[in-house]
Every structure is written in structure tokens, then in C-alpha cells.
Amino acid sequence: MYSEILLFWCSFSVTEKPVKSLGKTFDCSLKDAASIRATNEQLESWLTTVDKSGLPGKFKAWLYQHGISPRILWPLLVYEFPISTVEGFERRVSNYLRRWLGLPRSLSSIALYGKKNKLTLPINSLSEEFMVTRAREVLQYRDSKDLRVSQAGIEVRTGRKWRAHEAVDQAESRLRHKELVGPVAIGRAGLGSTPTTHYNKLKGKERRNLVQKEVTAGIEEQRASQMVGMRQQGAWTRWEDAMERKISWAELWRADPYRIKFLIQSVYDTLPSPSNLFCWGKVETPACTLCQGRGSLEHILSSCPKALGEGRYRWRHDQVLKVVAESITTAINQSKRLKPPRRKISFLRAGEPPPSRPTVQTGLLGTTNDWQLRVDLGKQLKFPRDIVETSLRPDMVLFSVTSKQVILMELTVPWEERMEEASERKREKYAELVEECRRWGWRAQCLPIEVGGRGFAGKSLCRAYSLLGITGARKRRAISAASEAAEKASRWLWIRRDKLWANASWTQAGN
Template sequence: MCILRKNIRVLRRAEWHRRRERARKRAAFIANPFKFTKDLLGQKRSGKLASSQEDIDQHLKQTYSDPAREQELGECNNLIEPPEPDVQFDMSELQLPEVREVVRKARASSAPGPSGTSYKVYKNCPKLLLRLCKILRVFWRRGRIPDQWRVAEGVWIPKEENSTQLDQFRIISLLCVEAKVFFSAVSKRLCTYLAKNTYIDTSVQKGGISGMSGCLEHTGVVTQLIREARENKGNLSVLWLDLANAYGSIPHTLVQLTLTKHHVPSRCRDLIADYYSNFRMRVSSGAITSSWHKVEIGIITGCTISVTLFSLAMNMLTKSAEPECRGPRTNSGQRQPPIRAFMDDLTVMTESVPGCRWILKGLEKLVEWARMRFKPIKSRSMVLRKGKVEDKFRFHISGTAIPTITEKPVKSLGKVFDCSLRDATSIQSTCTELDSWLKSVDKSGLPGKFKAWVYQHGILPRILWPLLVYAVPISTVETLERRVSNHLRRWLGLPRSLSSIALYGNTNKLQLPFKSLEEEFKVTRAREVVQYRDASDPKVAKAGIQVRTGRKWRAEEAVQEADARLRQRCLVGVVTRGRAGLGSFPSPQMNTRGKERRRLVQEEVRAAVEETRTCKAVGMKQQGAWTRWENAVERKVTWAELWKAEPHRIKFLIQAVYDVLPSPSNLHTWGIAETPACPLCSKRGTLEHILSCCTRALGDGRYRWRHDQVLKTIAEAISTGLEWAKHVRPSKKSIAFVRAGDKPTPVRRTSSAGILMSARDWQVLVDLEHQLKFPSHIVVTTLRPDIVLVSESTKQAVLLELTVPWEDRLEEAFERKLSKYAGLVSDCHQAGWRARCFPVEVGCRGFAAWSLARAFSTLGIEGERKRRAIRSTTDAAERASRWLWLKRGEPWSHGS
């Protein structure tokens, strides 16, 4: 007995600790869900610096000191000589729209610098922004930078997992927001100047160029060349070169020389030189803060103009080494450049080994001239001879051999290249990583709805990039989605028999906030096809890059189908939908390009996926019954609602809509129960029977109780609308004349003149608690509408009749109640009263019919008030039906 008690105490203590740990995790998740998700799934870069302040100061002094700062770089005959500009640099004063656009695009959550001011201040204070613009104009006019802008607080950012040493960290600088706004505007002018004069070859350098999908385009071209060499048994030499501390080792004299060679006005060059002349920073790590150090070399990471300056300098170096050898040619006949750069990541590709050596030698000379250096240990080489990898050819940098991808694979721009020249290993590791993420979330101790949120906002964005850069077949993605769907069902407490259409459908009557992995994969790969096809870089557009997704579904064919659908939509034009006015739905344009074109194609791909889902749902008798709810208003469950709602409520709603609740009929079909009989009346106990058709439940007053719960919320909404109408006067609608060539002025939305605003003496009679009697001074009748509104002064009467039917019978209920009260309305008219009848329906599973929305709008309850009223009405129907479901086999005692 003592042993048993001891075991019970141990179990109780363990259960107490388990519950406490779960509560702690829930609190941490609610406080910062994104940080919790990042820690849970594992950061690719993590660690804490374990160095003393003396070591940190010594490291910073060595890194940012430049004894040769005042010395010129010397002559270099290989440097390119850009021609004179066709378009001059814009040296006019900074304009308010420029500054406003910079502030608008900036992240409000960006950490403030030494000034302590964040972007949020200028986003929310227009007059303060105007004042800032005037101050920036003064600095631009004088060509001098204030000392407060030349200081920065640095933060250590790990480069690898479990980083501890100084060389495993990089520094991100936190600068004054005012300086970042100023140099963002200058950087935008510099980018415009360089782009209009084609000073940056975007086929070589895509890093730091606005509007360029450089990472994807570079990876696509490199992958295509390697694939063609392997399949055609060709020759190819590839070098992936890594610069040692590229951002921190670029000399300021190289930046000035680059600006001079590209004919940037001296006034702008002097402004940048003044900015870099006396820049100081210190770096913090936990409780350790370094001393102030002068930045004599390298660009300031976090500075808004440094990225453009570094990209321009690297473009000059890479273009200067290009003449050493020609680049390879794709099967489409397009000659590619021998060097590709994305900021400091260089990829050299030639058809011969000697050509690759010449380019490497030229790059090495240029980098040494620029007082920078390559890092051989982090660089990689690969040589293909007749389509196979050969390791007998080695490349050297300063006498040190570059490792081959046979010795160690290389990860370049997010994609791993290995000696197999295939993606099978990377695809397998991606699948394994997804399984580990799902397992980590499953064991996190969070509630199911929070686990689903982690998938949507943590796992899905992480898994899409490897699915984009590797040749993943659609069958593999379907397998991954089945795993994800199984976890989502378990986390939400849903049965395994529930179709995935219920989880991911975008046109369902009940729409959940989850994204389908298969759909996102198809949209992503279709966008990739359009990006390659419509690339602004002709060497990418004509490279014939193939997007391989297996034989079951091909991205190129999906894009062709989407283009055909777009052409058909343009030919048909805008089709009227519902009661929407002219211009409510813009017509698609076939001549669009760039981002807008990609958006249209993605919409069509999504529409095609959704059509496939709908076709499957139509063929499902039970779970696809929602396709026949033509008069029901769709419901969208947002993340805010999912977080606030009780888990059992969401579970009941989903199971009820798709008829997968454990009703006697379903239990009998699943082989769990011996009989499908209803526990009350012994008829077949389907969900429809229990919630809507059981004669015993009707006689007990169960359905009447639910009807009254819904009626009460409608009556409260009307009473609230009456109180609001007493203090509002309807405004007259007028149409302003617009002259030819002028733009119409925006029209403020005004309150419409509903029925409730037509009188001040409305009386509301509701058939609750006491039996409602229709006013005898109007008409003597035995009919009892659920709600009657009467205005004696204007001799108006409004009748509302509520029905809470099975969703399949919404239209039938409307027609039945409309014909039932047509005679009463006619009698009121003959008695000299203006009478209207509004039959309204709310489905027993919480779906309102369009008649309810029309009734509220006619009464004058519109906008957010109408949405809130409909939401509360449907919630009341759903809660009441859930209670009926829970009490389906128990004696009824008036809803208690």
C-alpha cells in the first residue's frame, strides 16, 4: 500500500511539472509566437559569443584599422573604363515624395540606432516628416554629414549553428534612422543613374539591384548549365569563390575610385567620403560592450547606401576579369558570362579548364590590387569531362588548393551542389527536415491550434525554398502534404477520414486559414517559369532554363494554361457578378509585365487548383454537400478567431459542416456501432436527423430553444440598430460631375437611408418568452411572425420570420415562409399600412443565408455593424446546435 501511494505521489508530481511546463510554453508562445517558432524549429545560425572584452577590442582593431588608408591603390591596366553617361546624376534637392516613399517602405519594427528614434515616429507624424525633409535638404545642399550620423551601435550576428568564436560572427550596425532615410534617398538616385546608363551588367551582378530576382536567376542558370553538361556529356569547369570578410575589407579608396570611374558627380562623392571619413562604432554582446573604434576600411553593414556601393565595386572587378575567357553556351544558343556575382559570391563557369584558370588568375590579381583576398578553404571547384566529375584538375589561390565538391559539397545561394550532379540527396534531406520539424512541433506541448499556426507561419515558408531550387517531383510534394495534413487533423482533433479539401479549399463555404503545400508548390514553380521567361536580363530569358517538376504535373504546361485562361478572360471581358456596380471587378490586361504579370498567372494557377478541388468535392456525397448550399454565405475562420475560440467549438464546426461527426449513422458505417438508430426516435440517426429532423427532439422543444437563441441575437442587433438610427441622419446621395481628363475626387462613404431611419417611434415586438400577438389595430390574424416592427406615425410594419433549417434547405425555407406571410402583407396594404416581410434563414450549423444580409441592409444596418450582427447570429446557431449534439441522447430540460 505504501509503494502504491508513493507511486501515486510521483505520478502527481510529474503531472504537475508537465502541466507547469506546458503553461510556460503557452505563455512564451503567446508573448512572441515568431521567436518561439524560430527557437522551436532550430535556427540555421545560432550561438553566443564567448570572448573577453580585450579579445573583442583587439579583433575590432585589426578588422577596421587600415594603415594604407591614405595610400592610393595604384595603377591597374585591366580595369574597365565606363563611357560617359547619357543620363546625368540627379543633383537637385531632395523632395518630400522621395523621403515619404523611403519611410513608407521601411519596416516599422526596425531597431532604432543611437538616436533612439524609430521609423514609426516618422510614419505616424507627417508634420515631423516634413521637418525632417527640410533638415535633410540642408545636409544635401552643404555636402556635410553631422557627427551624430557617423556613429553606430554594433550587434554580433552568428554565421553558423552554435557559433562561439569571433570568426563565426558578423557585425550588423544600428544607425540613426535619419541617416538611413537620407542615404536611402541618395542610394535610390544612384541606382537610377547606374541603371539608366547600364553601368551595372545585371547578367553578371544582380546583388543589391532593386527588382532583380538575382538569387533565383543565378541559381537557375548555373543549374541549367550543369544539367546540360551532364546530359549532353559535355565539358564544364565551375568555381565557387568566397572572399574573406568581403564587406569588412573593401578599401574606401576603392569605393571612391569606383564612383569616379562611373562619372558620379564630385559633390556626391565628397558627401560619401565625408560620411566614411570619421565613422566610429562599438559592438555589444550580452553584458560586454567594446570600446569605440574608428572604421577605416570596409562598408558599414546596415547602412542603406553601402550595399549599392559594394555591388558597384564588385561589378567593376568582375567585369574587368571577363575578357580572359568566354563563358559557356546553353543548348538554346545563348552565350553566358563567365563570371556571375551576387554581392561577394562569385561563380566562374567556362567550357575549358585553362579558361577557368585564366579567369581565376585575373580575378586574383584584381582582388590583390584591391587589397582584398579570397578564402580558398571556403571556395569549391568542379570539372566535368564528358558529363562526369573529374578530380584530377585542381585550382589554386596563392598556392593553396581549392577543395572540390567531391571532397565537400558547396552551398551557393541557398542550393547545395555535390558530385552526383543531381538533387536526390538534397530532396531526401528536405523530406527528413520536414519530418523533424513536424515532430518538434508535435512534442512542443502547445495546444493544437498553436501547432497549426507554427506550421503555417514557420514550417511552410521554410520548406518552400528547397522545393523551389531543387527538381522536386509533384508526387514527392503530394507525399509531404499528406504528412502535413495528418498532423493538422490530429492537432485540431479531426478524424482521419476528413478530406484535405476541407483543410485547404479557398472556395469552400467554410474556409480555414491553412495553405496547401501542394498548391503553394505549384504557384511557386509557375512563378519561377514566368520569372525566367520574362526576365529583364536577356541572357536569362534566352537561356532556355527548364523547371522540372516530374511527369505528373509540369510547370511550363501550367503556365501555358494560365496564359490561355487569361486570354479567354480578356476576350470575354468583365462579367457582372451579383449586384456589384460597374468597375467593381477590373478586367485583366494581357500586356502586363513584371510583378503584375506574375500575379495574374499565379491567380490562374490557384484557380485551376481550386477547380480540381471543387470537382472532387462535387463527387463526394457527404463531405461535398456544401457545394449545394447556393444561398449560404461563406464563412472564413481567421487566425484571430481560431486563437480565441475553444478547441472543441472549432472541432465541432468543421466536423458538422463536412458531416464527419460520430453520429449513429456514421458509427454504423465505420463499423463501430451495431445499429444506426437515433437514440430518441429509433430512426436512422444521421447528423441531419439529429440537428433538424427528429420528431422527438421537435416535440421536446429542442429546436424551438435553438430557434429562440438565434432570434434573440437578431432582436438585439435590430435594437442596437434602432439606437444608432436615432442619432444619425441619412445623407443625400449625389453624383459629382467629372470633366474630361480630370480624376474623380474620392467619395466618402455615408450612411444609407434604411427603414429604421424613416421613423422615430419604432416599436419592436419579438416572439420570445411571451406569445407574440400581431397588432390587432392593423390586421386581425392568427399568424405570429418572429419579429414585428411597428411605426404608428408613418404607418409602417416590418415582419421578420426566422427559420433555422438544414443548410441544404435554405432556399426552400425562404420560399415557404414568403408565401406563408404574403397574405398578411396584402391585408396590411389594404388597411393602409406599408408592410414588408423578410423571411430570414440561419443554417443549423452556423451559416447565414443571403436573406439575412439583405434584411439587415434594408433596415439600415450596414458595414461593420452588419458583419458583427451576422457573426453573432451564426455563432448563436452554432453554439445551440453543438449543445443539441452533446445532449442528443439525454432527457431535455429547456437547454439546461
């Protein structure tokens, strides 16, 4: 009798006023339709409030990432949202983000949320967070220690377009397949260099985390396959020798908004070049204003014969070369203050702590203290006659007389898709000079290095720094400085694309 009275009063209370428990609202219908509509209105209210706040666009994006996104994820978890509704939310959010960052509406949302892109932004995808959260919910129910929960057959409903339990099954199948295949070689590293995680040996939280990472990897693969099908915005998928760039919130805050806007649009080729304006129906001809060729972004920043003749690309090349030379000069000066590494065996008594080791310089710069660097800047570089006489002029010559070592470094600032071609061309150009140096008893090698025109350093630059002994934080700072110099110079070339190229423009851009 008491239970019947309690049930009556509870049903009367829910009918009169909805009950809220753990963030979830229950009404008399026991359905989530009203709550989904309320969540939709709440999201629109938050976005509108941020949009009208009067803050700079990058701060509005930060408010979404750290304020709106965490708050909207909880109702997406407790209510039965179909994935199609969540994707609608994300499309709305993407429109606001494009407007706040000054990006065109034609830019793909993969450019905003992709974590395996060549250019990664610090913004999370709402649909991806939803998928990973729902996958974690499936694992929590299935792997619960309470048998009444694990055997209850609880179904996580996410609509017909994407099902959470199928995504979990597929992720676990992929992990088992990786377990059977075993460790594989990645890049230049040998077998065993990359630590492997054995899925079958993991349990509990570690096992669930690995499954969630695999669900995320599957989402990234789907994005990559979509980008490959985009001829223009997906061109970065063919940058085999370019290193990835990740923009942090700290960098986004410090950077000029126009710089970030140019960087993103140049990577995905959505800048208003004559070629794009012609495709969009804004102009009558796609001709370049300098040479009357087809004015694509690649043509303007890399292959315009008139710009090449005026020295625009040479100026950009020298801006990057100056930064690279400064990094190497700093490393040379530091190596002279450090002791060269010595191989010795130290024996310790049982229980005795090892002595602290002095900081030593590794790499080629640590082999001797008389390194000299000559750079083809300001005045015409002359190859050291003490080594060999030649008319060739590498961008940088690094040599040591006592150890008879010489390194030829040739910088190229190519279009990112042509990095490998530029490296092979420079290597062939100086092959005979390297052989001539070796015939005269010098240990010589040629190091072609590339920094892309849009600020993406080539892997050759990373290898060259490592070979010289510039490692760790110093290498990251040096690569970042070279990338920023190339990006800044290219942005100036873009601004001056239809203007005269005078000495005044060089001074202004250099400052």
C-alpha cells in the same frame, strides 16, 4: 593554365565536401537526390519537434503555418522536386494537422486547404504553394529583360504528373478567353459593377501576379470538382443560399477547441452519428436513440420528430432570434441619435475643399425615428391591432406609425441545404397578411431570414440587414453573432442527443 588549376581545385573541394550557395547544396554528383532526402528528413524532424512540444493543437498548427511552411518552401524551389514527392510531404503534414485539430483521419485534405469552401481555414497547402512558386519561376525566366536568360530555354522540371510551363500556358489561355468574353454579371449586381482587369494591357509584375492567381483558381476548380464527387463530405457544394465562413487565426485562438472541432466535422459530416458509426462498423444499428429513425447528422440536428416535440429545435430558434433582435434593437437606438439623410446640392468655389458631412442613418431605419420592434420571445407575440387583426405570429414585427411602414421578419434555422425551401414556405405563409396590411394603407413587406443549423447565415439575413440600414462592420458583427449563436446551440443539441431534455439543460446551454 590558371583556369585548369582552378577547375581542378574546385572539383576536388566539391568531392571532399559539398559546397552550399544561396541555400542550395552542390556535391560531386551535381544531382539533387541527396538534398531531397535531407529535406525529407528535415521536414519530419520539424514536425516531430512541434508535435512533442506539449502546446495545444491549434498552436501547433500555427507553428506549422508560420514556421515550418515558409522554411520548407525554399528547398522546394531551389531543388528539382517532382510534384509527387511534394504531395507526399503534404499528406504527412495533413496527418499531423488532423491530429492537432482533433479531426478524424477520414476528413479530406480539401477541407484543410480549400480557399473556396463554405468553411475556410487559415492553412495553406504545401503542394499549391509549390505549384504557384514554380509557375512564377517559369514566368521569371521567360519574361526576363536579359535576353541571355529569356532565350536560354531554361526548363523548370516538376515531374511528369504536373508540368509548370503547361500550367502557365493554360492559365494564360484562360485569361485570354476571359478577355474575349468581357465582363459578366455576378449575383444581383449589374454589368459593370465588378471591376475587370484587362490581361493584354498588363505588363511585368502585374501580369505575372494575374497569371499566378489564375493558376491558383485552376487548383481550386480541381478541388471543387473532387468535392462534388463526394456525396457526404461534399454536401456543402449544394448550399446555394448559405454565406461563406472564414476562420482567422485570431478566431481560432479565441475559440474553444471543441467548438472548432464540432464546426469542421459537422460541415463535412464526419461526426460519430449513429449512421456514420454503422457505416464504420462500430455499431450494429444506425437508429436514432430518441425516435429509432436513421440517425444521420441531419436527422439529429434538424428533422428528429421526438426532438421537435420536446422543443429542442424551438430552443435553438429562440437563441438565434434573441441575437438577431438585439442587433436590430441596437440599430434602432443608434438611428434615433442620427439625423435622417437629406438630399441637397452644395456648390463649392474652385479649389475649395468639401465640408465634412455628418454621419447619417441610411436604409429603412433612417426614414423615421419612431420604429418599434416586437419579438416573439418570452411571452406570446400579439400582432399590433392598429395595423390589422390576425392570429398569425411572425417572429418579429418592425413598424412605424408615422410613416405607416411594417416589416414582418420570420426566422428559420434549417438544414443548410433547405434554406431556399424554408424561405419560400415562410413567404407564402405571410403573403395574405402582407396584402391585408397594404389594403389598410400600410407599406408592408415580409423578410424571411435563415441561419443554418451549423452556423452558416443565409444570404437573406445579409439582405435584410442591408435593407434596414445595418451595413459595414455593424452588419458583419451582427451576422457573426447570429452564426455563432446557431452553432453553439447546435453543438449543445449534439451533446444532448441521447439524453433527456430538461429545463436545466436550457439554462446551462444558454449560459
